Amino acid sequence: MASPLLLEPTRDGLWCEAGEFHVDPWRPVARAVVTHAHADHATPGCGRYLASRNTLEVMRARFDQNLEGEVLEWGQARDLGGCSVSLHPAGHVLGSAQVLIRHGNESWCVTGDYKCEPDPSCEPFEPVQCDTLLTECTFGLPIYRWDAPERIFEAMNAWWRSNAAQGRTTVFLAYAFGKAQRILAGLDPSIGPIGIHGALTGPTEVYREAGIALPDTLRADRTTAEDLQGGGAIICPPSATGTPWIRRFNGPGGLRLGFVSGWMQVRGRRRWQSVDRGFALSDHADWDGLLRTIRGSGARRIGVTHGSTRVLARHLREHEGLESFEVPTRFTGEPPPSTGGGDEA
Numbered sequence: 001m002a003s004p005l006l007l008e009p010t011r012d013g014l015w016c017e018a019g020e021f022h023v024d025p026w027r028p029v030a031r032a033v034v035t036h037a038h039a040d041h042a043t044p045g046c047g048r049y050l051a052s053r054n055t056l057e058v059m060r061a062r063f064d065q066n067l068e069g070e071v072l073e074w075g076q077a078r079d080l081g082g083c084s085v086s087l088h089p090a091g092h093v094l095g096s097a098q099v100l101i102r103h104g105n106e107s108w109c110v111t112g113d114y115k116c117e118p119d120p121s122c123e124p125f126e127p128v129q130c131d132t133l134l135t136e137c138t139f140g141l142p143i144y145r146w147d148a149p150e151r152i153f154e155a156m157n158a159w160w161r162s163n164a165a166q167g168r169t170t171v172f173l174a175y176a177f178g179k180a181q182r183i184l185a186g187l188d189p190s191i192g193p194i195g196i197h198g199a200l201t202g203p204t205e206v207y208r209e210a211g212i213a214l215p216d217t218l219r220a221d222r223t224t225a226e227d228l229q230g231g232g233a234i235i236c237p238p239s240a241t242g243t244p245w246i247r248r249f250n251g252p253g254g255l256r257l258g259f260v261s262g263w264m265q266v267r268g269r270r271r272w273q274s275v276d277r278g279f280a281l282s283d284h285a286d287w288d289g290l291l292r293t294i295r296g297s298g299a300r301r302i303g304v305t306h307g308s309t310r311v312l313a314r315h316l317r318e319h320e321g322l323e324s325f326e327v328p329t330r331f332t333g334e335p336p337p338s339t340g341g342g343d344e345a
């Protein structure tokens, strides 16, 4: 490396020696700067948190109502040790931030998860200039290219309308924080009532309080089942598939399951035999979005993490003339979708 690393991978995650803090640590540490409130980025039990206002609110809703943390407003610089730290919207989920760290003449940006497509349910992605960019690459393969979100929502609403006409209750399987609220913001409530699983209520409330316009929802349970059967749409985590809970919403024509995830672009139906439809709506940058962001940052040195790191790192060296390296991730192996309560994609 030409210069010492401002951020280094350690057993607890990314560590900034000069500022004495971790970014998205994997285990409880003294001071954590958190990009966003998904479980693979936000760890409960740290001594001090620095994050965006909405990230802290979602962390409270998900982990601990009494969680304390310092809010860093967008673009505001905060001195930590010998560093200056600022947060910039990442466009991934409500509150999601890129972390820009300046030290001496050097600047590093950690993107966290991000996407470049428009999404009315969160703050829009903001390009950040830096010397070294640590970018996620969950979908860092050229096969991943997203359709425009409005087209995907048109397809989702058309599917719901057609199901409702046949007395089939529509179920959208989606992770409870981020994707679920984005779906909610894009559904057409004139088609029928919308029910949400209990796991979604806390995060959804944070979105409403943050001023994100979402249609009215019912809590999907025994008391609302009759209202939702047939013409309704229900949003619930993938883990609810096959449970007695979901069967209670059967309409006269049964249920139709749609999985909403970037993974649906290539492997949806093969992995998820039980779903009727896949919608490739992702909250991560696709291949073009990654390259556009990397080029736009002006960075000469690129660290890649979370996903197809080897392919992207090599592409950057061979085709973009950039220095690149892989940054270890907490989770390795096969990424989502899973039936567990995990986040993402």
Ligand SMILES: [Zn+2]
Binding pocket: 036, 038, 041, 092, 113, 343, 344
């Ligand atoms: Zn995320």
